[in-house]
Amino acid sequence: MNLALLSEEDLLDDHNARLTGRRRDHLVDVLRAGEGDTLPVGLEDGLMGTGTVTRLTDTAAELRLELNQSPPAPLPLTLILAMPRPKMFRRVLQTVAALGVKDIWLINSYKVEKSFWQTPWLQPEHLRENLTLGLEQAMDTRMPQVQLRQRFKPFVEDELPTILRDRPGLVAHPGTPTPCPTHIQRPATLCIGPEGGFIPYEVEKLQEAGCQSVHLGPRILRVETAVPVLIGRLYDLCG
Amino acid sequence: MNLALLSEEDLLDDHNARLTGRRRDHLVDVLRAGEGDTLPVGLEDGLMGTGTVTRLTDTAAELRLELNQSPPAPLPLTLILAMPRPKMFRRVLQTVAALGVKDIWLINSYKVEKSFWQTPWLQPEHLRENLTLGLEQAMDTRMPQVQLRQRFKPFVEDELPTILRDRPGLVAHPGTPTPCPTHIQRPATLCIGPEGGFIPYEVEKLQEAGCQSVHLGPRILRVETAVPVLIGRLYDLCG
CATH class of the missing domain: 2.40.240.20 (Hypothetical PUA domain-like; domain 1)
Known part of the structure; x- marks a missing residue:
């Protein structure tokens, strides 16, 4: 603290x-x-x-x-994250809050186990507690907002195109030819899959909604490592 | 895996x-x-x-x-890390192995609790186990080397200048005026302090040995978040 x-x-x-x-x-x-x-x-x-x-x-x-x-500037990032495994979820919440993300969507994906949605860490008071720990770590006051979407297809078809209207979208997908852009410093939407990645159908749906697939190099990183690397790559945190 | x-x-x-x-x-x-x-x-x-x-x-x-x-290219980075708290240490080991760091030094610092050095995770078979998990995650084969230095001053005075001879050094230090450089893509040494940071005496000693203090923005990040952000900033992992 x-x-x-x-x-x-x-x-x-x-x-x-x-x-x-x-x-x-x-x-x-x-x-x-x-x-x-x-x-x-x-x-x-x-x-x-x-x-x-x-x-x-x-x-x-x-x-x-x-x-x-004034608190530090928020990141102009909408983070769309396949619901992580509970033991990793708390840390990811604290990490993204510490990094300055204010708009977080937790979505379903084929490789998200059903049980992940049952974790007590999704209860409003626990979400708030872990986001608070991240803000207290980073010395920030602006509380992030978290949205839960337990159905992939309606979210991607009905809501994502609206989100992408004012902030273009990227989906982190290993093996794709385009590298993740660097220090874009403007509003963006970043989609990160579960351990094991989005399945091809999901990547297609995200692309149809307007997202571009980008990679982060030959190494396959865990979600909790990929998140800070990607955020630090998209935004100059020193800036 | x-x-x-x-x-x-x-x-x-x-x-x-x-x-x-x-x-x-x-x-x-x-x-x-x-x-x-x-x-x-x-x-x-x-x-x-x-x-x-x-x-x-x-x-x-x-x-x-x-x-x-061939395995992916190693990072030309020497990582000097104040010994982390045991529950974070395993994850940090896996993370730095996954990111491609091959040369890791764990050093003492004023804010490293003595008990941290007693953790079983420092035993050679456990070090190897966690580094292996990181390599298996990232699809790499080159095993990192880990050196333990339980005395700060002899390390910084007698060994660090030799390490810095062929790879200039940075020390991550919040509040310092110089931002961490971006995508240097050449050999470097990065020193990261414990939770709470290096104390001013330690920063001075690191600077005397040849390190430059750099910051990562106004947010204070936990070691496990700062490590991937700093490594992804110093090296273009897509490159």
Whole structure:
């Protein structure tokens, strides 16, 4: 937690907040903060700045806030991801939130096992928790939006063409002749398949909807490795 | 396992191999291969190609080999990594092996907890196992070399200058003014700190040894995210 992310419910008034639970414990046990110490804080979907500890109890930490910095620029990327295996899913959520992705669609695919959709990590409070961990890691405040689409064909036929209208689409597909473009720095849609990849029918449907197939070299990477490599290739994160 | 990696001990003769344990089970249980089926194989530090199943028993699979392809080009990168937390360490090893890094140094740093060095994942057979998983994922055969250096100062003063003689060095350090260079495509040394970063003394020592500090943008990334982003930034993996 490089920044404590505050929600509206944490605010006591415009200039004071109360942290409980994980964030209060992190502040005391990991950061070893006491009354008078300051730490980086941010208001969800708002400004960032510092919080000064004004009161500390066994269950809560009260902070006086000075919020005056904008969060880092969001990536203009729509990420469409075949639903990953649950044990990888949490990490992928945290990673994409940390990298600045704000628009995430989780879709079905032939090689997505049905059981993946049953994971408790898809419940709204757990989605939010893992996205928060990513934002707190990266020092960002803008909460990503996550959409779930458990049927591939209706999504690709009925919704994807609309998404692609204002942001052209790429599908990462090993073995295709075109390399993934570099530092495009403009809005785009990136589709990433499951472990084992999209099947040819799915790649065709994605192409029919307007996506271009691109590769990332001869190495087959796991989804959790391909995601940061692809995002860092499409956007200059230093820029 | 997109490729089964064979070692010398697996070879029955120049054209035949016997797989046991994990790889035999993966072949039967996941790939559902039977006698006559072929799968991608590679010989450790040698050629890749196909293996045709000639015999299958409860404990072994025998393959006839046709090895005629070179593995993908290695990255000309020396990666110097502060020893990660054990639960992240395995994944980082697999990731860097999959990305094509062949020269890995694990070093100490102020924020590396002493207990990290006690992890069983540092034992040679476990290092080899996780590097193998990364190579099998990426379809590569060249086994990376891993060096352990549990004392920061002697490493940085006595060994690092020699390493930097033929491959200039970068240290990833948030907040520094210079952005990480892009697609340098030549030998380099990259130093990545622990969670929380190198302390200022350590950054100074790395700079004295000849490293340049570079940043990756305003977001603070976890080591397991920073590693693929940095490697994909320094090298064009499509290239």
